[in-house]
Amino acid sequence: MPASSPVDVDLALVGGGGAASLVLAALDRHRVTGVRVAVVDPVHKRGQDRTWAFWGTPGGDLEPLLSASWSRVEVVTAAGRRVLPLDPLRYAMVRSAPVYDRAAEAERRLDAVRIGAPAGELRDDGDRVTVCDPEGRALVRAGWVLDSRPRKPARPGRTSWLQHFRGWWLAAEGPTFDPGRAVLMDFRTPQPERGVSFGYVLPVDDRFALVEYTEFGPALLDDAGYDAALRGYAALLGLDLSALRVREVENGVIPMTDGPFVARPSPRVVRLGTAGGATRPSTGFTFSAMLRQADEVAAAVAAGRPPVPAPAYPGRHRWMDAVALRALDRGHVDGVEFFARLFDRNPAERVLRFLDGVTSPAEDLAVMRSSPLLPMTGAVLGDAAGRLRARLGAWRPGDPVAHQRA
Incomplete structure (x- = not known):
């Protein structure tokens, strides 16, 4: 009270x-x-x-709090399974x-x-x-x-997507999961008309794991849609759900917007x-x-200073994110191909550091070079045009013009 x-x-x-x-x-x-x-x-x-x-x-x-961690992860597409060694990094899970x-x-x-x-x-x-x-x-x-x-x-983005997901914590009576490696992205799931979907497996041990279905896109599913997607993904993994117990369910919706x-x-x-x-x-x-x-x-x-952290990500990363979102949303690039190329053409450590927003400008250029050139160039130009339109829309005829020194 x-x-x-x-x-x-x-x-x-x-x-x-x-x-x-x-x-x-x-x-x-x-x-x-x-x-x-x-x-x-x-x-x-x-x-x-x-x-x-x-x-x-x-x-x-955080080490004593971790439920599990992995020194290698898998990225799976219809073309095959890629095992990524993460040393000196590791992928970790905390509940x-x-x-x-x-x-x-x-x-x-x-x-x-x-x-x-x-x-x-x-x-x-x-x-x-x-x-x-x-x-x-x-x-x-x-x-x-x-x-x-x-x-x-503060204002709607030029692109506004959502990361939305449902996960089942599955418990088995006998050895079922491989605790030695996590599945980071499994793109064998049916792909939505707009966006990209993937499955993901985080095993705590050989009898207990989080199995999750995730979509990046503009619209949510209903409960039946998430459950159907999870059942389909479990079938892809060869899991017999009748022999497993759903101990917990996790849901989430995270904004993906510029x-x-x-x-x-x-x-x-x-x-x-x-x-x-x-x-x-x-x-x-x-x-x-x-x-x-x-x-x-x-x-x-x-230290007695104001409690103000640095920006979470460099400005260039926010720009790269805006371009990537635009390319995905407008269909300039295929979502599965975009992420598969990212992992195929870069060391795993560079990709993970990029996703965390801690790469150098030189590493960022290497990541950009791994993207489809012509479609991403179109997305860059479209993003620039969108920014210009937003600025012109904020300025009305008759408003004073600020003169800048050359």
């Missing part, structure tokens, strides 16, 4: 999901002391409600329960205040931010607010997670960028 008078803190986390949980753990890891922290969320996240997968090097703070548990431990050590109420407007006067409930009552006054609540982009997410909507409010641009538009990957954001925020707080 909201307090009768607002709580006064140095740092308020609005939203208590994955992004906030990683920030709390990072503040604890950086041994932040003397900073008053509040968490504002009507739900105290606990248990298994999602799974995150990411690339990284072995070791590090939500240990992440939430660690955040709760960090919250206790930080002596954070938890406000179990929904947040509404954030009123930033440039010196302090007042976090209000939906009725306008003040809950918290903070020096800085980190807001990870989901939201739409529409802008404003990471700094006011002087003392910083957005994190998808709302802060952590989702890679061309793939939907988010977790690695959230990890970076959390560590940068905690390092800044520990």
